[in-house]
Amino acid sequence: MPTADDIRWFKQQFRFEIEAALAGTPFDLDMIVAIACQETGYIWAALRRKHLPLDRVVALCVGDTIDYRGPGEGRQAFPRTRQALIDWPNGEAMFAIARKALVDVAPFIPDYRNAAGNPKKFCHGFGVFQRDLQFFKEDPGYFLQRRYERFADTLAHCLGELRRGLRKLGFESRTSLTDLEFAMVAIVYNTGRYDPAKRLKQGHLSDGKYYGEWIFEYLKLSRTVDAGRAVATGRYVVIARGGLKLRGGPGTNFDSDKTLPAGTELNVIEVDSHDPSWVRVDLEADGLFDGYVFASFLAPAEQHVAAREDVLEPA
Structure with a gap:
């Protein structure tokens, strides 16, 4: 069940x-x-x-x-x-x-x-x-x-x-x-x-x-289940004040060699099938996969006005 x-x-x-x-x-x-x-x-x-x-x-x-x-x-x-x-x-x-x-x-x-x-x-x-x-x-x-x-x-x-x-x-x-x-x-x-x-x-x-x-x-x-903040494929902007780590896989256990500054625009190309809180992203708009980011710190690019303040990425 x-x-x-x-x-x-x-x-x-x-x-x-x-x-x-x-x-x-x-x-x-x-x-x-x-x-x-x-x-x-x-x-x-x-x-x-x-x-x-x-x-x-x-x-x-x-x-x-x-x-x-x-x-x-x-x-x-x-x-x-x-x-x-x-x-x-x-x-x-x-x-x-x-x-x-x-x-x-x-x-x-x-x-x-x-x-x-x-x-x-x-x-x-x-x-x-x-x-x-x-x-x-x-x-x-x-x-x-x-x-x-x-x-x-x-x-x-x-x-x-x-x-x-x-x-x-x-x-x-x-x-x-x-x-x-x-x-x-x-x-x-x-x-x-x-x-x-x-x-x-x-x-x-x-x-x-x-x-x-x-x-x-x-x-x-x-009816009792809140899906939380969902992310679909499309254009987004980073809203983590201290930047958002780009990781090699869907989780904080995966290494990161790059941090995306607040305001960075990117394309979400796939939501992870096991853990939808992580998404695969394309930074160059060329259709190629660049890494994973934590979805809660993204906002739709067309709706974004300013990055949220006092938001920290999970350790």
Whole structure:
């Protein structure tokens, strides 16, 4: 189960992208975080501690290896089995991708190691928000081109499915939702339907709770998490009065042979995937990496008027 620290990391990494995509919808950041926690939180929460690049963390968010086990048991949607996938146009290529996805994630997530040892097993869910392989029939390019490995693409499909949930519930004209109403939409996202009599006890059952109950719990937790001051890529200025050390890695344990004076302008080219309080920077505007700095002592260049006084870089 993702913790508050995991959620803070997720918000710091993806807040800008999510909030930009939510314009004109009744959803908010915490609602999307709740979906991400329930769908692949057990994966990205573990991967973020492995010092992997952020794009690799996103690419490894795959899962669901359950096959058809009979009527009402196991997977019921296409493809029920390896053979069902292979028999479909481009199915051999898709199986190779889905199989490799499982083999790639298994070393990091122990729950997948047994499945990875079975050559017939493969992943059915792809992307941070887990688009199911049943959609391969109608949108093969999304899977064959591995667009699920890009956060923007998996987020776009998530929002599309959530909008479908709004329509099914008659919420399409809403400009906002209560947390309970969003949990209802999320249940439709998971199951395709909502039964008012069952309230939150609907959707996939795991660890003693239904999908709707987990969504509601993650949403409540996310609302308590402040992501802090986030930095996106772009142009910034140093605002540490005594200057800001340029380091060889994301932490004070890395050596520094240069201090950037207050007022120095630079480009942030990447937020560290393990610790978003550190960013990679380009000093010459040539697209090349020059080092890491502590993000709290940067301000957007277009908004900067004067450096803050009495601010010291951490030792």
